[in-house]
Amino acid sequence: MELKTFLNYGGTCAEAFRFYEQHLGGKITRWVTWAQQPGGSPSPEMANLVLHARIVIGGQEIMGSDVPKERFQPMRSAYLSLSLTSTGETERIFGLLSEGGEVFMPMQETFFAHRFAMLRDRFGTSWMLIFEKPTPA
Numbered sequence: 001m002e003l004k005t006f007l008n009y010g011g012t013c014a015e016a017f018r019f020y021e022q023h024l025g026g027k028i029t030r031w032v033t034w035a036q037q038p039g040g041s042p043s044p045e046m047a048n049l050v051l052h053a054r055i056v057i058g059g060q061e062i063m064g065s066d067v068p069k070e071r072f073q074p075m076r077s078a079y080l081s082l083s084l085t086s087t088g089e090t091e092r093i094f095g096l097l098s099e100g101g102e103v104f105m106p107m108q109e110t111f112f113a114h115r116f117a118m119l120r121d122r123f124g125t126s127w128m129l130i131f132e133k134p135t136p137a
Contacts, residue, residue: 005080007064007125010072013050016123017064020055023096024082029061030054058082074124081128090115090131097121097129 009016020026034041034051041047049066056062062080084090094107094115100122107117107129115131 005060005062007062007075008067008072009050009064009123010069011049011066012123013053013064013066016121016125017050017053017055019123020057024057024093026055026057028053028055034066072124074120075126079118079126079128081130084115084129084131087115087131090117090129094119094129097127 007013007016017026017028021028030053031050032052033047034049035047037051046066046068051065053064054061055064082093084093091107094117098117098119098121102120103117104120104126105116105118107115110116111133113130113132115129117129118127119129120126
């Protein structure tokens, strides 16, 4: 059994996955548009949008697709949690993901992390960024 994450976008899946590939060190492994499916696209507006894509980030596979804009809603009450390995890396990723997005908890030091932040990026994906402190023995 495997548990995987599947993200829906309102027409920005291609842009989001390319952004994550470029800035988060991801690797896109699958890409199918609505027009490429048997029978073609359900509408001209959907033809060049993503029916199914896969990207690997930090060893984890994430899948995604575009849904009709009227059905799309940004993520709520769920986050992709990205564990990072330095203050600089965490602040760099925060800057990239928060641009044009919505910050729920600004980047800060906490009792459990050197850096921690919560945000929704401009594509509608919610993230927790964490550079953890060592757990006390």
